[in-house]
Amino acid sequence: MSGPAFLMCPPDYYEIAYEINPWMSLRRSVDKAKAASQWNHFYELLTKQIKVKVELLNSVPGLPDLVFTANGGLVRKRIFVRSNFRHKERKAEAGYFEKWFKKKGYLIKTIAQPFCFEGEGDALFMGQELYTGFHFRSDVEAHDALSGYLRASYFALELADKRFYHLDTCFAPLDEKTALVYLPAFEAYAQLVLLENIPDPVRVPEKEALCFACNVVVAGRNVVIPSGCPETTRELENRGFHVYALDFSEFIKAGGAGKCLVLKI
Numbered sequence: 001m002s003g004p005a006f007l008m009c010p011p012d013y014y015e016i017a018y019e020i021n022p023w024m025s026l027r028r029s030v031d032k033a034k035a036a037s038q039w040n041h042f043y044e045l046l047t048k049q050i051k052v053k054v055e056l057l058n059s060v061p062g063l064p065d066l067v068f069t070a071n072g073g074l075v076r077k078r079i080f081v082r083s084n085f086r087h088k089e090r091k092a093e094a095g096y097f098e099k100w101f102k103k104k105g106y107l108i109k110t111i112a113q114p115f116c117f118e119g120e121g122d123a124l125f126m127g128q129e130l131y132t133g134f135h136f137r138s139d140v141e142a143h144d145a146l147s148g149y150l151r152a153s154y155f156a157l158e159l160a161d162k163r164f165y166h167l168d169t170c171f172a173p174l175d176e177k178t179a180l181v182y183l184p185a186f187e188a189y190a191q192l193v194l195l196e197n198i199p200d201p202v203r204v205p206e207k208e209a210l211c212f213a214c215n216v217v218v219a220g221r222n223v224v225i226p227s228g229c230p231e232t233t234r235e236l237e238n239r240g241f242h243v244y245a246l247d248f249s250e251f252i253k254a255g256g257a258g259k260c261l262v263l264k265i
């Protein structure tokens with residue numbers, strides 16, 4: 001086993017039970033067998049081929065979005081900063097994450113109410129630098145507390161397109177210099193910040209951004225990308241990444257793909 005370790009949650013109770021982002025529609029239900037098979041393929045790829053360590057959180061009836069573990073909080077070394085979810089439908093998830101990390105001996109940090117913070121969905125490290133997204137889900141005030149806990153300086157990026165409501169739907173650091181980015185999802189100033197600070201920004205086209213091309217899982221030089229993103233795949237391969245394309249269609253119905261299904265621990 002090498003590289004990062006991830007926390008995942010099996011999709012036993014995953015469904016579309018409410019609408020809290022533009023991707024979710026109560027009229028478009030999940031094919032549960034297909035969701036289970038997509039999740040299992042992803043899990044097998046990570047654990048058997050890419051050989052990363054994956055720990056599991058038990059699924060909970062009535063919390064369908066618990067599969068999206070990226071939103072549980074943010075981990076740095078042995079510190080876990082717990083999320084404060086924006087929507088009432090997801091608020092109860094926070095306690096399950098906290099319990100899991102407490103049991104594993106992490107130091108638990110919380111963000112003062114009323115500020116919202118949705119974990120790795122809105123906070124991504126690129127080297128030692130933290131990039132945070134705010135507007136739709138997380139509050140910028142939460143990111144100030146977060147950077148204090150983790151002793152990391154941060155760039156706060158304002159999101160501008162509700163289809164890209166979490167930072168990890170439009171931005172993905174790949175290594176110290178390269179990141180995938182769908183620029184139109186950001187306010188003008190945030191676009192400048194990204195272009196000024198990222199040595200090699202790979203600009204994802206709209207068509208592929210809408211297939212969640214930025215929602216990639218990175219483990220060393222391995223990248224797991226949703227299928228239907230040939231241009232982005234080519235850009236990654238040109239930079240020496242080994243790219244695996246997987247079908248996440250059942251999870252995209254809820255507004256997430258592979259990256260949202262894992263939390264770095």
Ligand code: ARG
Pocket residue numbers: 020021024065068070071090120121122166168169254255256259260
């Ligand atoms: N249905 C979930 C929500 O709207 C999807 C979460 C996707 N997670 C992510 N890290 N982008 O909260």
